[in-house]
Amino acid sequence: MARNVSTGRKLITTVVAWTIGILIFFPILWTFLTSFKTEAQAIASPPVFLFFDWTTENYSEVQSRSDYLKHFMNSVVVSFGSTLLGLLIAIPSAWAMAFSPTKRTKDVLMWMLSTKMMPPVGVLVPMYLIFRNWGLLDTRTGLVIVLTLINLPIIIWMLYTYFKEIPGEILEAARMDGASLTKEIIYVLTPMAIPGIASTLLLNIILAWNEAFWTLNLSAAKAAPLTAFIASYSSPEGLFYAKLSAASTMAIAPILILGWFSQKQLVRGLTFGAVK
């Protein structure tokens, strides 16, 4: 715990941490800066860093060419919808596996996780055909279903780990104290499970928001979320870096803000169980 760290070491650690942080953040910063450049400056060589003619032209151009709000709403519906639907299925299943495991529980969990190891493109054609036959192509419903399915293993795993951490003796104590099943759920289980459910919810909204493979392949115009909105600026007629950057900035801004405000829960969610 109280290890003596010399000032020199501290300095090195700080510099290294900042370097890594900046390296990771740099693409986002560059995208943000590029979105305020003209197309010519965006591809200028050597690249200009800060001293260019700042312009918001790209944003108005992007907004006039494609309706940002429509795509934004699609993204919101698809990511929130798929996460909520996923939670609705995952809570009871994770619950059952955490609180009354059988000897097959571990196998079921591993099997679910193994589906995430398969490259999604392997099932693209059958999925596409199913979606076409069922009239789900380019619909929000279709995207909600597919994103629910691909994120379900992760949601169940996260919730399972959380529920596992709730000590069984506490539930037994509630039973001894005279709590009925309903009261046990209201007063003891839910308050203890809520932080876990909240972290899972946040992480999955972000995963669903950023998901590009299925949303790009199964939507065209009507249901296209922000991922498709970005992709439309890398067209066969040529790349428009500045406009692409403006679109990207607009697409990631909402989720960045959400992530910023909930970073405590997110970090807890990602490192849960690792530290007591």
Added chain:
Amino acid sequence: MGSITLKNVSKVFGAHAVIPSIDLDITDGEFVVFVGPSGCGKSTLLRLIAGLEDVSDGEIVIDGRNATELPPARRGLSMVFQSYALYPHMSVRSNIAFPLKMAGEDKASIDKKVEDAARVLNLTDYLDRKPRQLSGGQRQRVAIGRAIVRQPEAFLFDEPLSNLDAALRVNMRLEISQLHQQLKTTMVYVTHDQVEAMTMADKIVVLNRGRIEQVGSPLDLYRRPDNLFVAGFIGSPKMNFVTGAPAAAHQAHTIGIRPEHIALSKDQGTWRGTVGVAEHLGSDTFLHVNADGIGTLTARVGGDFAVTHGDQVYLTPDAERLHRFDEKGLAIR
């Protein structure tokens, strides 16, 4: 009134009978301790009484009422768990108030009872804290507070002191005994520590492999163990067992002598031996002696008896306090 009767109670997990069949009477107001090595079924037995596990067969009668099919909440029992099992998101006050809230009592009476319990347990200053801000001993007291507020028929304790350090354990042992004298409510207490059993119990139930080996008062078990298991389990240091010729001399297959019932001398005695290890506790010294033709014997002598490794000594067992066992391990009386 908190009498508890077990009739032919058994518990089977899969193909494994953890408790083959147990009959036991616990009278109202008694402090009963279930003691035995780990895996002997003592916790399972407690959980069967609590209703946290269903019995496979048999009947549990609490306060004259058949409680076999009743859910835990309706058996009128309180339980203190090994891990304390406090509700982490609630303050100490809400933790203690929880059973009363579940019973639907009005707020004024809940407040009064919580304050009373807190006073008894020295928790008044901590009522608004969360469990994580408390020490182990304080947490244990909150768990006890939660158990006493609703005045149950009986208290069940599942190894409540095993998470505490040694000094605190001695304190809490005393506090629980005092609480029992104050409340005069039936207490059923599970432990693997025979010292806890000896010091706290009115009645000890020694369990081994799901069977009751012997039931009796602490001194009963110490003085008149029914078999080798009880003889070896109760008492510290452990009873010495000797087989062969020295046992045959007493018409027994095995004889048992407690370390405190062996007289030591440097000059003469029944058995001769060499001191292996001498453990000096100050007040007493435990000598592990390699006796010729018998094996290692433990003897307890006064702290003044000065011997060290390699010294020759003579041991004389107190014939009056010798325990004799037949080849099945049962006491010969």
